[in-house]
Amino acid sequence: MANVVVVGSQWGDEGKGKIVDWLSERADVVVRFQGGHNAGHTLVIDGVSYKLSLLPSGVVRPGKLSVIGNGVVFDPHAFVAELARLEELGVRVTPDCLKIAENTALILSLHRELDGYREDAASNSGTKIGTTRRGIGPAYEDKVGRRAIRVMDLANLDTLPAKIDRLLTHHNALRRGLGHPEVGGDAILNELSSVADRILPFADRTWKILDERRRAGERILFEGAQGTLLDIDHGTYPFVTSSNTVAGQAASGSGLGPGAIGYVLGITKAYTTRVGEGPFPTEDTGEIGEFLGTRGHEFGVVTGRKRRCGWFDAVLVRQAVSVNGINGIALTKLDVLDGLAEIKVCTGYRLDGETIDYLPASQGAQARVEPIYETLEGWQETTRGARSWSELPAQAVKYVRYIEELIGAPVALLSTSPERDDTILVTDPFHD
Known part of the structure; x- marks a missing residue:
């Protein structure tokens, strides 16, 4: 039996919600292992739409155990609001x-404020990253700096003042350096005291629970946020998120060893989008980007920001397949390409007159690369709602097979609409 890690193989927003929901129905345990409430997805179950940003998808399905792992940064007030x-x-x-997880670091109001102050300052200097201003980055900084307040600290309010003073x-x-007023320790203590009783009943040694569930043979689904190209190490730095979004983080961000991971599923959109x-x-x-954005309803679940759109980039996805160890991909939003006379696919880059097959790490080089395209014939028939290969137009099948060849990974699932049943299953990630 394989425990499954789901990761985005582009810049996020690949349609993980539907795929995670489809998999979570078959899982016993669903784990969030990184990120915060800066990313989200929508689940549609029996006609009801659930927009989740911090909570694992298992919470909307009876009988499942959901876990927020230690790799997450946790905003207690956002959590209480999402429960409501x-x-x-x-x-x-x-x-x-x-x-x-009792050792999960907290996001406080001062993290959100600092995030906003920095973005405002960066906007004035032209170095804006495009964060969601939810305090994710500053909270991770405090975690690495060994000054974070963690979930377990809420159980010992008497010891909090000293930790708050250090923070x-x-x-x-x-704040002084950015021209903003200081924060008093009493304000932070009151902020934490007001939610402690709501949070502490959920706190536990999740590494132990997960190990027991794994040994009992239960199926575990590890659910990532954002996408590979927003990874702090492997993404388009510095325009990235503040955590590791790749599959390897599922182990350290949950407290299970890497041997617990059996299958890595990369969610991959049939074209490319980016927020920020x-x-x-x-x-x-131009016209194609506008077409993809309109047809694909490309707006962020959490922020509502309009996504930038473009053709499928096989270079980036091939790199994501490598750094994640992706076993198969779930290809989403194929139906958005219906009706196009021609479809382009980026197969390589030109950089300063040379042809390369990877995304360079340098920020300057990333800005200079030019895509090399192959043009494929499109299809006029609809793929929307198809549930078997035989229902797909021949050119659509050709497009999918070409993508598989370019990225070096097979299609395990193919999504043809937002509806969960409009899915073609090729390989079951939870194989027995």
């Missing part, structure tokens, strides 16, 4: 079905 939204939809999340020594110096700043070699700012 789900309760309005008839889903009550209890400590029986959700566990939060504020760092943050108030930053940074390089995007195949971006189309």
Whole structure:
């Protein structure tokens, strides 16, 4: 039996929600292993739409255990608000079905404020990253700096003032440097005290629970946020998120060893999109980009930001296949390409007169690469709603096979609409 890691193989927004929901129905445990509430996905179950940003997808399915792992940075107030939204939809999340790693670092109001101050300053200097201003980056900085407040600290409010003072020594110096007022320790203590009783019932030694579930033979689904090209090490740095988004993080971000991972599924859109700043070699700012954005409803789940759009970039996905150890891909939004007379695919780059087959690490080089395209014949028939290969137009099948060849990974699932049943299953990631 294979435990499955789901990762985005582009810049995120690849349609993970539907695929994760499809897999979570078959899983016993669903684990979030990195990121925060800066990314999200939408699940549609029996006609009801659930927009999740911090909670694992298992929370909307009875009988599943959901886990927020230690690799996540956790905003307690966003968590309480998300619980309330789900309760309005008839889903009550209890400590029986959700566990939060006790060693998970917290996002505080001062992290959100610092995130916004920096983005404002960067906008004025032309160095804006395009963060969601939710405090993700500053919270990870404090975690690495060994000054974070963690979930377990909420159980010992008497010891919090000293930890808060240490945190504020760092943050108030930053705030002064950015021209903003200092924060008092009492304000942070009150902020944490107000939610401690709501959070602590969910806190647990999740590494131990997961190991017990694994040994019992239960199926575990590891659910990532963002995409490979936003990884802090392997993405388009510095225009990246503040955590490791690749499959290897599933182990360290949950407390299980790498041997617990059996199958890596890369979610891959049939074209390419990106939110925020940074390089995007195949971006189309003209008619095609507008067509893809409109037909694909390309707006962020959490932020509502319009996504930049362009042709499929096989160079980037091939690189993602390598760094994640992707066993198969779930190709999404094929139906968005219906009706196009021609479809382009980026097969390589030109950089300073040379042909290369990888994305260079240098920010300057990333900005200079030019895509090399192959043009394929499109199809006029619809692929929307297809549930078998025989229902696909011949040219659509040719397009899919060409992508498989270019990226060096097979299609395990093919999604032909947002509806969960409109999926062609080739290989079951949860193989027995």
